[in-house]
Amino acid sequence: MxxxxxxxxxxxxxxxxxxxxxxxxxxxxxxxxxxxxxxxxxxxxxxxxxxxxxxxxxxxxxxxxxxxxxxxxxxxxxxxxxxxxxxxxxxxxxxxxxxxxxxxxxxxxxxxxxxxxxxxxxxxxxxxxxxxxxxxxxxxxxxxxxxxxxxxxxxxxxxxxxxxxxxxxxxxVDLDLFHPHRRAARLSKIGISVGQRAPGSITSAEPLTIGFVGRLAPEKQVHKMKTLFGIPNTRFIVVGDGPERRRLEADFAGHPVTFMGALRGNDLAEAYASLDVFVHFGTEETFGQTIQEAQATGLPVVAPASGGPRFLIEHGTSGYLADPGDPASFVNYVTRLAEDAPLRSRMGVSARRSVLNKxxxxxxxxxxxxxxxxxxxxxxxx
The missing domain is CATH 3.40.50.2000 (Glycogen Phosphorylase B;)
Incomplete structure (x- = not known):
């Protein structure tokens, strides 16, 4: 009943x-x-x-x-x-x-x-x-x-x-909506096979895409993404909307950043699929739902060793837990992933595996x- x-x-x-x-x-x-x-x-x-x-x-x-x-x-x-x-x-x-x-x-x-x-x-x-x-x-x-x-x-x-x-x-997490096959389909459209980027190199013709998904509010600390802009041959995507959007757009002006607004359903899943690395900077997350969605898509995640991310990311296996008080920690981990395509691939597989029972x-x-x-x-x- x-x-x-x-x-x-x-x-x-x-x-x-x-x-x-x-x-x-x-x-x-x-x-x-x-x-x-x-x-x-x-x-x-x-x-x-x-x-x-x-x-x-x-x-x-x-x-x-x-x-x-x-x-x-x-x-x-x-x-x-x-x-x-x-x-x-x-x-x-x-x-x-x-x-x-x-x-x-x-x-x-x-x-x-x-x-x-x-x-x-x-x-x-x-x-x-x-x-x-x-x-x-x-x-x-x-x-x-x-x-x-x-x-x-x-x-x-x-x-x-x-x-x-x-x-x-x-x-x-929706394991069908957020799925690595979307990433494979996206890369095939631009003539790149999954894992094709040369290991140890970030100078391939196709820039590495780093992204964040979430509400654009102060507690998400998206402004810290700016510390990553010096990594060579990278571009950035921000998905979401909120009170911080205008300030972030002004702060990120002149850098290769695309603001996509709030997305749902297939549009959101395609946005995840356009990424190579997912980053999250918020230190007050009780959980971190977008981290799970990125993991289901087969993406390595770099997030702070604080709050919910500590229970979602296996450090060094499915992503990295950065020191929230040290901006260089995020830069070092994202650079490591940018320079090593096999590492990104292994971590992406582990990330997907970590949410298969969720x-x-x-x-x-x-x-x-x-x-x-x-x-x-x-x-x-x-």
């Missing part, structure tokens, strides 16, 4: 980010498995998605994000829908209210920790508020029936705050188990 799942999310379409992407994939799984759902979110392009009803809540801007605010209708909406369980994605003000309302209604909740709010505050020069934010995170997550964190590090953070009932649930189907099958477990746990307590 199918479950009735209310998804309360702090981010939804048209916003494109890790929270939105994860929610969309959860909805795909619920539809495929015959479950029913509603979505409650601060933004929504229409009243339905994938056949499910979408309810838009009042919102205010906060740190360049639309943030859902508590409202009187939320508990009434949940009571009317009568969900078996509430999936709360990256809970903040709206999610916190949903968890509190669910407890009053006797409905189990699964809270998904996805955003390092405390880290973002430091990035935005508001580190003085960290103790208050830590208390707020604990207050939001502690009443949930079950809390899911994407990595052991983020799970440990919640436990340190005193949050009970914490388990690990990562993120999946399909969205497998990932969300585990989520459904967690949702069912939350329902059983609540029934045992009542």
């Amino acid at each position: 199918g479950m009735r799942v209310a998804i309360v999310t702090e981010s939804f379409l048209p916003s494109l980010n890790g929270v939105t992407n994860s929610v969309l994939r959860v909805l795909d799984t619920l539809a495929a498995e015959g479950h029913d759902a509603i979505v409650i979110a601060p933004t929504a392009p229409s009243g339905r998605h994938n056949g499910f009803r979408v309810i838009r809540t009042p919102a205010i801007p906060f740190m360049q994000f639309p943030v859902g605010i508590p409202n009187l209708s939320l508990q009434a909406t949940l009571a009317e829908y009568k969900p078996d369980v509430i999936h709360v994605a990256s809970p903040f003000l709206l999610g916190g209210q949903a968890i509190a309302a669910a407890n009053r209604l006797g409905i189990p909740t699964v809270a998904i920790y996805q955003t390092d709010i405390a880290g973002y505050l430091q990035r935005y020069g508001m580190q003085f508020a960290r103790p208050l934010v830590d208390k707020m995170v604990a207050a939001i997550h502690s009443p949930a029936t079950l809390n899911l964190a994407p990595t052991p590090e983020s799970a440990a953070y919640l436990v340190k705050l005193g949050v009970p009932r914490v388990a690990i649930w990562g993120r999946g 399909s969205w189907e497998a990932n969300n099958a585990l989520l459904l188990e967690h949702l069912s477990h939350a329902c059983r746990f609540t029934s045992l307590r009542t």
